[in-house]
Amino acid sequence: MRAHTDDPTPLDAVEVEVPAPGGGRLWAERRGTGSPVVLLHGAGMDARLWDAVVPDLARDHDVIRYDARGLGRSSLPDRPFDDVEDLRAVLDHFGLDRPALVGLSMGGETALDFVLAHPDRVASLALVGASVSGHVWPSDPRSAAYATARRQGDAQALAALELSIWASMGRTAPGGEIIEAMVAENAANRVAGEPFLAHFPDRDAASRLREVAVPVLVVHGDQDHPEITTIADRLLADLPDARGVVVADADHYLPLRTPERLVEQLLAHLTRPDPSA
Template identity: 70%
Template structure:
C-alpha cells in the first residue's frame, strides 16, 4: 500500500563528472546515506527519469544516478565503449565494493550484464521494464519502424516513435511533459551514442539468467509494450528466486508514471536481508 508519510529530507546532491574508458566523462549525482543504490535509465532518456523516485530512496539509502554515455549531461563518445565498463567506472569512482542496481529498459539490460560479469559487485537487482540480451523480439510494424529509424539514424522519426510506442499514456499522464523533454533533448545525441556502443560481451544473457545469484525484483507497467511483459515473465521464471510485480496505469516510463508505487516496491526489496 502506498504510504502518505513524508519522506525524510535527504542529504544535498553531490554532482560529479566521472572519467570513463576511452576518454570523456559521465555526469552523476549522489545523495542520501545508507546502503548504496545505483539507478540506470533507458535508451534515449537520462537520469531525470528518476526525479520522482529519488527523494524516497535517498531517505534511507545512498543513491547514485548517472547519465549514460552520450546522453543527458554526459559527454558524447568518439570511440567504441561498453555500458558495463561505464557502470564499473561509476562504482569504482565512488569506492563502492558492492551496490544494489535498479535499471529500466536498457539500464535493466546493463544491470543484468553487469551481474553476470561482476557478481561479487552486486547486492541486488531491480529490473524495471527491462530488456535482456539474447531475447528474440517479434517483428511488428511499429517495432520494425523503430528499428529502421535507429538504423537510418533518423533522430526526428526515432523521437516520435519513442513517444508513440514507449510513452503510450501520453502527455497528460503523470510525468508527460518531462518525458517529452527528455526524448527531445536526447534525440540527436542518442544517434551518436548508439553509433559507438560496442556489442555486449553478454549478448547471450537470456540463456544465462539461471546463474544470477543476486536477489531480484522484476517490475513492469500494464501499459508497457506487450513484449516487455513477456520479458518480465521470462526474468521472473528464469532468475532464481525472482519476485515479480505489475503496476497499473504505467507504461515504459514507469518511474515517472507511478513513482510512489515503484518506490514502495523498491524500498521493500532493498530492505530484504
C-alpha cells in the same frame, strides 16, 4: 524530513563528473545516506527518469544516478564503448563494493549483464520494464520503423516513435511533459552516439538467468509494450530468487508515471538481507 541548510546534507545532491573508460565523462549525482543504490535509465532517456523517485529513496539509502554515455549531461562518445564497463567505472569512482542496481529497459539489461560479469560486485537487482541481452524481439511495423529511424539517424522520427511506442499513455498522464522533453533533447545525441556502442554477440543473459545469485525484483507497468511482459515472465521463470510486480496505470516510463508505487516496492526489496553477508 531533514532540514535543508546551505551545506550539503544527506538529502542534498552532489553532482560529479566520472571519467569514462577510453575518454569522456559521465555525469553523476549522489544523494542520501545508507546502503548504496545505483539507478540506470533506458535508451533515449537520462537520469531525469528518476526525478520523482530519488528524494524518497535517499531518505534511507545512498543513491547514485548517472547519465549513460552520449545522453543527458554525459559526453558523446568518439570511439567504441561498453555500458557494462561504464557502470563499473561509476561504481569504482564512488568506491561501491556491492550496491543494489536498479535499471529500466536498457539500464536493466546493463545491470543484468554486469551482475553476470561481476557477481561479487552486486547485492541485489531491481529490473524495471527491463530488456535482456540475447532476447529475440518479434518484428512488427512500428518496431521496424523504430529500427529504421535508428539506423538512418533520423532523430525527429526516432523521438516520435519513442513516444508513441514506449510512452503510450501520452503527455497528459503523470510525467508526460518531462518525458517529452527528455526524449526530444536526447534524440540527436542518441543517433550520434549509438553507433559507437560496442556489441558483444556472446553476451546472452537470456540463457544465463539461472546463474544470477542475488535477489531480483521484476517490475513492469500494465500499459507497457507487450514484449516487456513476455520478458518479465521469462525473468520470473528462470531467475532463482525473483519476485514480480505489475504496476497499474504505468507504461515504459514507470518511474515518472507511478513513482510512489515504485518507491514502495523498491524500499521493501532493498531491505531484504544480503544473502552473501
